[in-house]
Amino acid sequence: MDSSYLAEYAHSADSNAHFHGLPLTDEQKHLIAKxxxxxxxxxxxAFKHDREASFPTENYEDLKAMGFLGLCVPKRLGGLGADYRTYTLVASRIAYYCGNTANTFNMHNANALWTADMIDAMDLTDAERESHEHNRAIHYGNMINGSIYSQPFSEGSGAAAGKHPFGTTATRSDSGWVLNGKKIFASLSGHANYYGVLCTEDVPNATLADTLFIAIPADAPGVSVVGDWDPLGMRGTVSRTLIFKDVHVPDTAQLMPRGIYIKAASQYPHMFMTLTPTYMGVAQAAFDFSVAYLRGDVAGVNVKRRMYPTKQHAIAEMYIKLQQAWALFHRVTSEFKRRPSREERSRAYACQYTVMEYCAEICAMAVRVCGGQAMLKTFPLERLYRDSRCGALMLPWTAEICIDRLGYGLLYKEGERDDD
Structure with a gap:
């Protein structure tokens, strides 16, 4: 499809890229313009990758040429130094054009975003800080030189939701670690150069406190990718199953010091909503397509439909939902900090839920208002609709988990029980 209409309509996303009191910085404008x-x-x-369920390799070559594989790597270590809010703005714009690229790019960037300023602000021993600085310099160097990092979470259990330890284990060896286990829905499987794996140290009576964050080379002996990938949406993520069988890695593979991940997860809850920008961008793309389609601005559409009251009302309803989602998105992504308040944590859950659900609702409304011709695969809308349905299912903060935690947190004070 000729997607040139996006060059004009992108300004619509621009107008939503800031909120009152916090305009875009010059750096953010530059990155979005790139x-x-x-x-x-x-x-x-995107049409080809959706049809074939193939990974957008060419887009990653572009990201490499842009220097974006080091987007969240600190400037002092050679990267672009994007902070949390800058990352979310850039990611939402990438998703505006290709949700699958943004979705997988999140997995890559989390490996840098989680291990940079967040860890620097935590209470580490001198030895932990020294080893972390050494290790991350290696991995950041890999990213800057073009290596893609994934971050497989799911195992088909409650581990990714934080209910119990990960089933994938890491056993201490003389030269480092030996990993065994399985990850499902592992985005970029077969296309990443490293897999940033969350696993459990093999110790007696292991708990979540024993979680390790280890980077496994994709070509390491014992790593295999199995299974098919033919899902409803987000087909270009190629999230097949990863198997680790006696995979040996050195100590430098640790992306965080031992025992630090669970502390980071409790102190920085916003680290788990870095997928939200993807669905914010998809929602904006669906809205802008609908406006362009009804105006007759899309190539291949020669009939204007903007004059009908039913179309006008539907677009108005979509716009209202879109603005509600953007407003919450910008407030919450600007509240990223260590140890946020209960209110800020609650807003993060509300934001994740709102964006994921409103994205699906906006896309569904777009299908209805645009009508039958727009559902042809020569247009992006039916793909956006299918992609939008996937957001609410993604761990660690699915829509159900957000509602559960939000409801409990609003009715119970810290440490409070029903017998209090």
């Missing part, structure tokens, strides 16, 4: 240089091409490639 995405716009490639975005239309990514949008046109």
């Amino acid at each position: 995405v716009d240089e490639y975005g239309v091409t990514w949008a046109e490639r």
Whole structure:
């Protein structure tokens, strides 16, 4: 499909890229503009990757050329130094053009975002700080030189939701660690150069406190990718199953010091909503397509439908939901900090839920308002609709988990029980 209309309509996303009191910085504007240089091409490639359920390798070559594989690597270590809010803005713009690229790019960037300023602010021993600085310099160097990092979470259990330890284990050896286990829905499987794996140290009576965060080379002996990938949506993520069988890695594979991950997870809850920008961008893309389609601005659409009151009312309803989602998104992504308040944590759950659910609702409304022709695979809408349905299912904060935690947190004070 000719996606050139996006070059004009991207300004709609621009107008939503800030909120009152916190405009875009010059750096954020520059990074978003870099995405716009490639975005239309990514949008046109998206049809092929969705049809074939193939990974957007060409887009990652573009990201490498842009220097974006080091987007969240600190500047002092050679990266672009994007902070949390800057990452979310850039990711939402990438998703505006290709949700699959943004979804998988999240997995790559989390490996840097989680291990940079967040860890620097935590209470580490001198030895832990020294080893972490040494290890992350290696991995950041890999990213800057073009290596793609994934971050497989799910195991088909409650581990990714924080209910119990991960089933994938890491056993101490003389030269490092030996990993065994399985990850399902492992995005970028077969296409990442390293897998940033959350696993449990093999110790007696292991708990979540024994979680390790270890980078496994994709070509390490004992690593295999199995199974098919033919899902409803987000087909270009290629999230097949990863198997680890007696995989040996050195101590430098640790992306965080031992025991630090669970502390980071409790002190920085916003680290788990870095997928939210993907669905914010998809929602914006669906809205803008609908406006362009009804105006007759999309190539291949020669009939204007904007004059009908039913169309106008539907677009107005979509716009209201979109603005509600953007408003919450910007407030919450600007509240990222260590040890947020209960209110800030609750807003993070509300934001994740709202964006995921409203994205699906906006896409569904777009299908209805645009009508039958827009559902052809020559247009992006039916793909956006299918992709939008996947957000609410993604761990560690699915829509159900957000509602559970939000409801409990609003009715119970810290440490309070029913017998209090």
